[in-house]
Amino acid sequence: MATTTKQAYTPLNEQTVIELSQELNLFTEYSSLEVNEIGDGNLNLVFRLVEPSTKKSVIIKQALPYAKVVGESWPLTLDRARIESDSLKKFAEFAPEHVPEVLYSNNDLAVTVMEDLSSHVILRKGLIDGETYPNLAQHIGTFIAKNLFYTSDFYLHPFEKKRLVQQFTNPELCKITEDLVFTDPFYDIETNDFPAELQDAVSELWNDPELRKKAARLKLKFLTNAEALLHGDLHSGSIFVIEESTKIIDSEFAYYGPQGFDIAHFFANIAMNHIAQRAHIKDVEKRAGYQLYLSGLIRDTWNVFTSTYKELWRDKGVELATKLPGFEDEVLEEIFTDMVGFAGCEVIRRTIGLAHVADLDSIADFDEQIRLKKKVLKLGSDWVKNKQRIKNIEEFITSIRSV
Ligand code: SR1
Ligand code: MG
Numbered sequence: 001m002a003t004t005t006k007q008a009y010t011p012l013n014e015q016t017v018i019e020l021s022q023e024l025n026l027f028t029e030y031s032s033l034e035v036n037e038i039g040d041g042n043l044n045l046v047f048r049l050v051e052p053s054t055k056k057s058v059i060i061k062q063a064l065p066y067a068k069v070v071g072e073s074w075p076l077t078l079d080r081a082r083i084e085s086d087s088l089k090k091f092a093e094f095a096p097e098h099v100p101e102v103l104y105s106n107n108d109l110a111v112t113v114m115e116d117l118s119s120h121v122i123l124r125k126g127l128i129d130g131e132t133y134p135n136l137a138q139h140i141g142t143f144i145a146k147n148l149f150y151t152s153d154f155y156l157h158p159f160e161k162k163r164l165v166q167q168f169t170n171p172e173l174c175k176i177t178e179d180l181v182f183t184d185p186f187y188d189i190e191t192n193d194f195p196a197e198l199q200d201a202v203s204e205l206w207n208d209p210e211l212r213k214k215a216a217r218l219k220l221k222f223l224t225n226a227e228a229l230l231h232g233d234l235h236s237g238s239i240f241v242i243e244e245s246t247k248i249i250d251s252e253f254a255y256y257g258p259q260g261f262d263i264a265h266f267f268a269n270i271a272m273n274h275i276a277q278r279a280h281i282k283d284v285e286k287r288a289g290y291q292l293y294l295s296g297l298i299r300d301t302w303n304v305f306t307s308t309y310k311e312l313w314r315d316k317g318v319e320l321a322t323k324l325p326g327f328e329d330e331v332l333e334e335i336f337t338d339m340v341g342f343a344g345c346e347v348i349r350r351t352i353g354l355a356h357v358a359d360l361d362s363i364a365d366f367d368e369q370i371r372l373k374k375k376v377l378k379l380g381s382d383w384v385k386n387k388q389r390i391k392n393i394e395e396f397i398t399s400i401r402s403v
Contacts, residue, residue, distance in 0.1 A: 002024050029054075058114070083252055099248055132293050138300070147262075151228045168229055173253045180349055182219035194373075201373075205352075217341075218338075234266050236266070237269075263301070275400070276372060277290055279364075344382070348380035360373055
């Protein structure tokens with residue numbers, strides 16, 4: 001692929017993004033290119049370019065020097081574009097079928113050109129609409145297992161592992177997670193965002209020293225346990241899906257962290273959808289059927305994840321400790337317990353913190369929305385405080401189903 005003469009960073013617009021695509025020789029006919037800025041996330045510009053005559057299309061994503069969700073008052077490193085393109089390329093080494101292909105990246109311009117996935121839908125939207133995806137558990141379980149194992153000390157030479165830790169050191173984006181997921185929701189801090197009707201339930205969290213201490217412990221793991229390369233923000237808005245294909249996007253939060261983190265975020269977002277469906281699907285039988293699908297999605301993902309991880313451990317383990325009988329079970333038990341705690345923090349912060357989820361916020365009946373959000377807060381608090389008491393995936397599912 002060609003390169004560009006543009007060197008200095010300036011935010012792209014619908015005109016300059018065409019010029020860039022021309023310099024990169026992405027298309028053949030530039031006069032008729034269709035360009036749309038489709039970014040609906042919290043942080044970046046996302047342009048979709050389509051050449052009508054050939055139907056060829058690409059995505060050009062550019063990081064802004066601030067968080068779009070808040071505005072220019074929240075400066076944010078452009079280095080996250082490098083983290084995103086480098087991590088997508090790294091993930092593609094193990095699971096190319098589950099990430100968009102990176103066609104070009106330029107760290108100075110904070111630009112990544114990638115495969116257009118508009119044939120897919122964002123999983124969060126699909127789940128809110130009550131759609132089912134028969135291959136999703138297989139895809140997500142495999143993706144997480146491969147990325148964790150192949151980037152861990154169990155597989156890599158220690159020098160290479162530490163080189164990757166350096167490459168994926170991502171202090172500013174990690175700080176967002178440290179604040180928004182592990183700290184702010186547990187204190188009266190101005191980034192929090194919830195209606196007055198939740199104040200009593202929130203005060204209960206803020207007046208619970210045990211909860212704060214357990215959340216602080218989870219934060220300590222997030223800060224210090226450089227176990228494997230994580231996606232870092234694997235909620236259902238970071239997954240594009242159709243029946244036969246699953247693609248993980250938006251990996252700008254990637255860094256070396258605790259292995260239970262990504263799967264926790266996936267499960268936490270499925271759990272919030274499960275609870276929100278009480279309001280979205282009015283027909284009782286239909287709702288029960290859909291919630292069973294969601295429980296099965298969690299169960300199957302966990303089972304695929306553990307069996308793939310064990311297989312890799314057995315067949316590809318390099319570190320001597322992988323030969324110790326039963327050690328992989330201990331590692332997986334720790335991943336499981338961490339998962340429960342991290343999931344607790346994620347559901348709490350999505351309910352009262354800065355960045356919410358549409359699953360809950362789109363519940364039209366406000367009283368019902370508040371009632372269900374209170375349940376989510378209780379569930380999250382229980383997961384954080386009592387994570388050791390939930391012994392296996394069936395008990396985790398039961399905790400969601402009995403909300
Ligand atoms: C300011 S960014 C807010 C949230 O959006 C991202 O997707 C992450 O989840 C982050 O916490
Ligand atoms: Mg994102």
